[in-house]
Amino acid sequence: MTKLTKATYVKISLVILLCLVLCGGIFSCSVGCSRAFQQFNKHFMTEFDAAQFENMGSANINADDIKNIELQWLAGAVDVVLDESNSNEIVLSETSSSRMPERQKMRWRVHNNTLQVAYGWEQSWLVGCSATSHKNLTLTIPKTLGEHLDSFTLQAASGTYNLGSIGCDSLKIDLASGNVNSEKLRANKLQINVASGDANIRGVFSQLVDLDIASGGINLTCLQECPSNANLQIASGNVDMTLPTDSSFLATVDKMSGSFTCNFPTNNTQQNDNVYKVGSGKSNFNVFIASGRVTFNQA
Structure with a gap:
């Protein structure tokens, strides 16, 4: 098992x-x-040595050499917006309800074609205890870049994150607490790690969906096509995964406790009650549930 x-x-x-x-x-x-x-x-979370980042606070950044974006934010809110004008600049706009000392301002740098953005040099660890530590970021990306990134990584301790309509080869989300939302994502490979929080995501994910949940919930809608592979590991929490009606997959499910529901017609040919074959079984899904609920729904 x-x-x-x-x-x-x-x-x-x-x-x-x-x-x-x-x-x-x-x-x-x-x-x-x-x-x-x-x-x-x-x-x-992957530790950023933010104290070594040479840039601080809101900025306009030339997007010519950027291929990847890595964002680490601890509390408040982040909105990712794609700019449909002819601008070739990435805009970082940081706001707070109170005055921030320099050590708490956002830090950023461009390194190896990657824009790295950190919450601050002195990363205010009192997030979750004091509303005064929260601050917000609007990350505006030229559409021509934002729809064709190599990778986008979000590491979030707490807060609300709206990812807009990013398109990339690899999209990774690490969520300690809080919630992540997006209606029009596109990625060949999607990886979501949730310790405690919620993600509500819709998009096209062609190659891989990898979900690892300690506690919390994920509502994931795969548009247009069924991922070729999916790995779901649920310690405690709930996953609702909606797939196109014409999806074809073979799901192997291991459960310690909890429940798995497949709302697709199955045509099992094996005498095995933990294998769910839908259509010809083209895609390969592996599901492990320690405690919690996983449901596969038809779009």
């Missing part, structure tokens, strides 16, 4: 730690939240 990965166990442990901290069960808010988010970042 498939087993949970070490990374998923880490996410589960840290979700429990964060819940205890935020409820006042371990530390005071000022100390506990700080330590909890530091530990979460250590295990869950």
